[in-house]
Amino acid sequence: xxxxxxxxxxxxxxxxxxxxxxxxxxxxxxxxxxxxxxxxxxxxxxxxxxxxxxxxxxxxxxxxxxxxxxxxxxxxxxxxxxxxxxxxxxxxxxxxxxxxxxxxxxxxxxxxxxxxxxxxxxxxxxxxxxxxxxxxxxxxxxxxxxxxxxxxxxxxxxxxxxxxxxxxxxxxxxxxxxxxxxxxxxxxxxxxxxxxxxxxxxxxxxxxxxxxxxxxxxxxxxxxxxxxxxxxxxxxxxxxxxxxxxxxxxxxxxxxxxxxxxxxxxxxxxxxxxxxxxxxxxxxxxxxxxxxxxxxxxxxxxxxxxxxxxxxxxxxxxxxxxxxxxxxxxxxxxxxxxxxxxxxxxxxxxxxxxxxxxxxxxxxxxxxxxxxxxxxxxxxxxxxxxxxxxxxxxxxxxxxxxxxxxxxxxxxxxxxxxxxxxxxxxxxxxxxxxxxxxxxxxxxxxxxxxxxxxxxxxxxxxxxxxxxxxxxxxxxxxxxxxxxxxxxxxxxxxxxxxxxxxxxxxxxxxxxxxxxxxxxxxxxxxxxxxxxxxxxxxxxxxxxxxxxxxxxxxxxxxxxxxxxxx
Numbered sequence: 001x002x003x004x005x006x007x008x009x010x011x012x013x014x015x016x017x018x019x020x021x022x023x024x025x026x027x028x029x030x031x032x033x034x035x036x037x038x039x040x041x042x043x044x045x046x047x048x049x050x051x052x053x054x055x056x057x058x059x060x061x062x063x064x065x066x067x068x069x070x071x072x073x074x075x076x077x078x079x080x081x082x083x084x085x086x087x088x089x090x091x092x093x094x095x096x097x098x099x100x101x102x103x104x105x106x107x108x109x110x111x112x113x114x115x116x117x118x119x120x121x122x123x124x125x126x127x128x129x130x131x132x133x134x135x136x137x138x139x140x141x142x143x144x145x146x147x148x149x150x151x152x153x154x155x156x157x158x159x160x161x162x163x164x165x166x167x168x169x170x171x172x173x174x175x176x177x178x179x180x181x182x183x184x185x186x187x188x189x190x191x192x193x194x195x196x197x198x199x200x201x202x203x204x205x206x207x208x209x210x211x212x213x214x215x216x217x218x219x220x221x222x223x224x225x226x227x228x229x230x231x232x233x234x235x236x237x238x239x240x241x242x243x244x245x246x247x248x249x250x251x252x253x254x255x256x257x258x259x260x261x262x263x264x265x266x267x268x269x270x271x272x273x274x275x276x277x278x279x280x281x282x283x284x285x286x287x288x289x290x291x292x293x294x295x296x297x298x299x300x301x302x303x304x305x306x307x308x309x310x311x312x313x314x315x316x317x318x319x320x321x322x323x324x325x326x327x328x329x330x331x332x333x334x335x336x337x338x339x340x341x342x343x344x345x346x347x348x349x350x351x352x353x354x355x356x357x358x359x360x361x362x363x364x365x366x367x368x369x370x371x372x373x374x375x376x377x378x379x380x381x382x383x384x385x386x387x388x389x390x391x392x393x394x395x396x397x398x399x400x401x402x403x404x405x406x407x408x409x410x411x412x413x414x415x416x417x418x419x420x421x422x423x424x425x426x427x428x429x430x431x432x433x434x435x436x437x438x439x440x441x442x443x444x445x446x447x448x449x450x451x452x453x454x455x456x457x458x459x460x461x462x463x464x465x466x467x468x469x470x471x472x473x474x475x476x477x478x479x480x481x482x483x484x485x486x487x488x489x490x491x492x493x494x495x496x497x498x499x500x501x502x503x504x505x506x507x508x509x510x511x512x513x514x515x516x517x518x519x520x521x522x523x524x525x526x527x528x529x530x531x532x533x534x535x536x537x538x539x540x541x542x543x544x545x546x547x548x549x550x551x552x553x554x555x556x557x558x559x560x561x562x563x564x565x566x
Contacts, residue, residue: 050300095351167305242262359535396443533548
């Protein structure tokens, strides 16, 4: 899948959108408040991906994912089920969707006319696409942006139908980089290393050619939907992204470029460029040479808009948070879904079809009958962690930018990624209120991304002392490195909040696509359990979530139509 668009003709069954016949529940254009349509009886404030609660009295609060209950239940599932009994009678539904992140929300939206039940274990929908609010500014605590879609594609039509295009701000042009204590606006012109300017410009041209499918270069569409593109992707999959860039540079990558690309791979994939498939790396990095779009609250703004529309067309009681699915079993002509509700009672739903819009390391614990080849593919998957810090500023930075890449001293040591990344700390500084177009009452939010691009990184996040250490390091980095470059000081900080994400980023290692792992992960189980998640193709971005929803929705519809006609 191009990060800039989708294929105009999707393979398989038609992916026609179901157009909404009811008016939109509109958030304010700036996204600052959730103006409710008086015709709606569904209050989104407590389940919206954008948390607009007042957090001033709890500044040490940690947002993100909370593994406590899932670990307690799923990592000892049989014992847990044996200790409880099903409460009440079984509910009956044509379709249950497990997981209320972007994949689950998109899938539910495309199939909303079937009145599905959507189950999400967290207190809010959105998955990794969540946001909070400070003084009227919605800011992302997770996924932040996507590439401007191409006109006429299903992705563009969906966003237009949802009127997301009325919320976003387009980011054009090159992002600045910070080297030592200076900011450079024209990195790809060789501004930081003038003696190597020709190599910088040549590599920039290569990425632009890939992005635009010109001069003999082909953009690697992932997910791939035809044999020709599969061949392109699997060909690139034979080497790492670092190896590909090294070849394009004639054997040696200029140090600053190597650092930029490595830091990009950390924050985008949670992986080193040396372990990442060239297909995945090129898919994302080349797209950075196009236009990006940002909504207030990052991708949570999109998630909230989908949820608003769903609340108009689906019975509110079928959109359920704090509902942890524990077990999914195929029982002949129906499936049993057992989940733990908000009151910690076990409930059961009998459904003709189930869509697992959750990570595969969760799915394998829900379904006991997975095929050996699928389980083997899941066992090869790697997920990585990252932290986000949002720094609230009493006044706006002197420089206007979207993403400021932190190069440190401009060098990188790929021999020990763990040590190097822990030393580098945050590598991206995003202007969290960029989507407001400067209307921020002279206040601003800086969003700092810090990845843990190595095995074992997730375990380093989940203890109170660790979070306090990381918060202090974020604050020190902001005060010592970042704010001085932006004409600010420590006195301009009004507060800092942390979000942690234990395993949101699946890593497409070298050989992932050539081995056909996505085919094994994506194929339906026993013809009635489907999979719609970004980790089907190990490509962590909102476009993958939407593409997988487009792929799975008509197949679910076909199954349910077949069942009703029988």
